[in-house]
Amino acid sequence: MTDRNPMKDQVAIVGLGSTGFSREGGASSLSMALAAATEAITDAGLTAADIDGIVATNEPGASGPEAIAAGLGITEATHHTKPTPVAVFSLLDAARAVFTGAADHVLVVTPVVMGPWNSRRAAADPWRRGARSGILPVPEDATMAAAYAAWASRYIHEFGATKDPFARVAINSRTNAAANPLAAVDTPLSFGAYEAARMIREPLNIYDMDLPVDGADAFVLTSAERARSLPHTPVLIHAATSGIVGKNDEDQLDGLHRTGQHVVVDQLRRTSDIWIDDIDLFYPYEGFTIITLTWFENCGFCPPGEAERFLREHWNDDAQRIEIHGRIPVNTHGGSLSEGATRGTGHLREAVHQLRGTAGARQVDGARAALVTPGGFFFNPQGAVLRTAT
Amino acid sequence: MNGNSEETDEETDDVLIARFAGNGITRDSADHFRGRLDRRLLMARCADCGRWQHPPRPMCPACWSWNMTMDEVSGRGTIHLLMVLHQGPPATGVDYSTGHPVVTVELEEQRALRFTSTVSDDFPAEDLAIGTAVEVEWIERDGTPMPVFRKAAS
Incomplete structure (x- = not known):
C-alpha cells in the first residue's frame, strides 16, 4: 500500500489564515488574499522570507502567484502556480511541491469574490461590474450549478427520496455555524423554514445552495519534519486525491452510480490507512445539499439511496445536527451553506483547526483524524484524509 | 460537415456566432447550430463506429476516428433530468414567476445521449416528470428556431 502513496504523512499543514466571509463587498480580491496570507504565515511562525512556494487560484478575479509574491514581499520562489479552484487541487499542488523538494514552505491562498452575475452588490460595484462569468446566458442549460438541481431530481426519482435528508444537511450546517465567527450566515434553520423556503431551481430551494461571498483562506505547508519545530501541532496530509470519470459533461453523465466521487473514494481507500471507522470528523461538501447525500453514500456510511434513513438515524434532535x-x-464550521461559496477551503481549514486543537468553541475533544471531501459530481470531486502526528 | 474545415465562410460564421452566442457555440459545435436554423436536430456521430456524442467533439472517444459527421436524431426520448427554474437569465418568452421547466431528454438513439431544453407551452403539467416519453418540436425565440419537447403522441 505504501508504494502507492509515498507522500503519506510526509507533508504538514502548519499555518492557517482567513478573513472570514461576508456579503458586504467593498474589498479587492488581492487585499483579502494578502490579509489571509499574512495571517497564515504569522500563524505558522514564519515570515515572508521563509516562503518559497506560492499556490494561487484560478478563481475569477483572483491574482496570480506573481502578484501575491510581490504583494507579500516574498524574496524568491521556486514553485508558483495557479490551479483550478476547489480546495484539494491547491492542497495537492502545494503538498507535491513540498514532497518533491520544489519548495520548503508553500503558501496556498484562495480568495473568492462575488461577481456581477450572482450578486446585486457586485453588479453595482464599478470595480467589479465588468467581470465575466462562464455561465451561459440561456435558461435551458443543465451544466455548472444548474446540473445539481437536475441530478437532485434524478436522485429523488430513482430512490423515492423526500426532501427530508436535504433539509437535514442544510439545518446541520446552520446549527454548527452558530459557533463560527467566520460564517457569513449564522442563524439557525428550522424544518418548517426549510419547507417554506423559496424554490430557486426546483427541486432545490434557497437553503439547498451556498451563497456568493467575499473572503479568503490561506494555508502554509511544509515537510512533516520541519513542522515539528513550528508553533502548532502539525496536521499531516495522510492521503489526498481528485477524481473524475471520463464522460463527465454534466447532462451526459452516465448516472449517479459512477461519478468522480466514486473515483475519489476508490483512490483514497487504496492510499489511506484511515477510513470512515477511524475518523473523528467528516467534512462533506454541501455547496448543494444533493452533493452531501451522495458523499455519505459513496464514502460507505450507507448504501446508495439510503442517506435519508442514515441521516434520520444519526440525527441529534436536541442539538439539531448530524452526529454519526x-x-x-x-x-x-457550518460548511459552505453558512460561510458561503469558498469551494471547500472552509471545510479544509476547519478540519485543520479541529485536529490541532484551535477550533475554539467548536472544538471536538481528542479529534485525531478527519475526512474532507470537497467538490461535486462532474469536474471537481476530491478528498483528503488528515491526521495528527500522534 | 467537419467544423474544422478550412473552407468555412467567415461571414456565415459571424452570423451563426451572433445568433447562438448565448448557447456557447464553438467551432466544434457549429454544425449542430447550423442544423437548428433548418429545424433539424443534428448531433455528432462517428462515421466509422456509429457512436453518437454530445456535446460535439472533433474525435470519436470510442474508436479515435476523426471521421465525425453530424446526423439528425429522431428527437424522440424520455425525460431523464428535470428542474423548474424560479429565477435565471432573462430570455424572451420565459416567465420565471410561473416556473420555467428545463428537461434533459435521453434520446432513443443511444444510452446516455441527451439533449437539454424546455418543453412546449401546452405540455400537460401532470406529465412533466422523469420518465415521460417526449418528442422534439420547433419553436422560435427571437426569430431563431429552437428545439423543445412535447409529450410524445401515444
Missing part, C-alpha cells in the same frame, strides 16, 4: 454514531460531527 453519536460521535462524529459533520461540517463543524
Whole structure:
C-alpha cells in the first residue's frame, strides 16, 4: 500500500489564515488574499522570507502567484502556480511541491469574490461590474450549478427520496455555524423554514445552495519534519486525491452510480490507512445539499439511496445536527451553506483547526483524524484524509 | 460537415456566432447550430463506429476516428433530468414567476445521449416528470428556431 502513496504523512499543514466571509463587498480580491496570507504565515511562525512556494487560484478575479509574491514581499520562489479552484487541487499542488523538494514552505491562498452575475452588490460595484462569468446566458442549460438541481431530481426519482435528508444537511450546517465567527450566515434553520423556503431551481430551494461571498483562506505547508519545530501541532496530509470519470459533461453523465466521487473514494481507500471507522470528523461538501447525500453514500456510511434513513438515524434532535454514531460531527464550521461559496477551503481549514486543537468553541475533544471531501459530481470531486502526528 | 474545415465562410460564421452566442457555440459545435436554423436536430456521430456524442467533439472517444459527421436524431426520448427554474437569465418568452421547466431528454438513439431544453407551452403539467416519453418540436425565440419537447403522441 505504501508504494502507492509515498507522500503519506510526509507533508504538514502548519499555518492557517482567513478573513472570514461576508456579503458586504467593498474589498479587492488581492487585499483579502494578502490579509489571509499574512495571517497564515504569522500563524505558522514564519515570515515572508521563509516562503518559497506560492499556490494561487484560478478563481475569477483572483491574482496570480506573481502578484501575491510581490504583494507579500516574498524574496524568491521556486514553485508558483495557479490551479483550478476547489480546495484539494491547491492542497495537492502545494503538498507535491513540498514532497518533491520544489519548495520548503508553500503558501496556498484562495480568495473568492462575488461577481456581477450572482450578486446585486457586485453588479453595482464599478470595480467589479465588468467581470465575466462562464455561465451561459440561456435558461435551458443543465451544466455548472444548474446540473445539481437536475441530478437532485434524478436522485429523488430513482430512490423515492423526500426532501427530508436535504433539509437535514442544510439545518446541520446552520446549527454548527452558530459557533463560527467566520460564517457569513449564522442563524439557525428550522424544518418548517426549510419547507417554506423559496424554490430557486426546483427541486432545490434557497437553503439547498451556498451563497456568493467575499473572503479568503490561506494555508502554509511544509515537510512533516520541519513542522515539528513550528508553533502548532502539525496536521499531516495522510492521503489526498481528485477524481473524475471520463464522460463527465454534466447532462451526459452516465448516472449517479459512477461519478468522480466514486473515483475519489476508490483512490483514497487504496492510499489511506484511515477510513470512515477511524475518523473523528467528516467534512462533506454541501455547496448543494444533493452533493452531501451522495458523499455519505459513496464514502460507505450507507448504501446508495439510503442517506435519508442514515441521516434520520444519526440525527441529534436536541442539538439539531448530524452526529454519526453519536460521535462524529459533520461540517463543524457550518460548511459552505453558512460561510458561503469558498469551494471547500472552509471545510479544509476547519478540519485543520479541529485536529490541532484551535477550533475554539467548536472544538471536538481528542479529534485525531478527519475526512474532507470537497467538490461535486462532474469536474471537481476530491478528498483528503488528515491526521495528527500522534 | 467537419467544423474544422478550412473552407468555412467567415461571414456565415459571424452570423451563426451572433445568433447562438448565448448557447456557447464553438467551432466544434457549429454544425449542430447550423442544423437548428433548418429545424433539424443534428448531433455528432462517428462515421466509422456509429457512436453518437454530445456535446460535439472533433474525435470519436470510442474508436479515435476523426471521421465525425453530424446526423439528425429522431428527437424522440424520455425525460431523464428535470428542474423548474424560479429565477435565471432573462430570455424572451420565459416567465420565471410561473416556473420555467428545463428537461434533459435521453434520446432513443443511444444510452446516455441527451439533449437539454424546455418543453412546449401546452405540455400537460401532470406529465412533466422523469420518465415521460417526449418528442422534439420547433419553436422560435427571437426569430431563431429552437428545439423543445412535447409529450410524445401515444
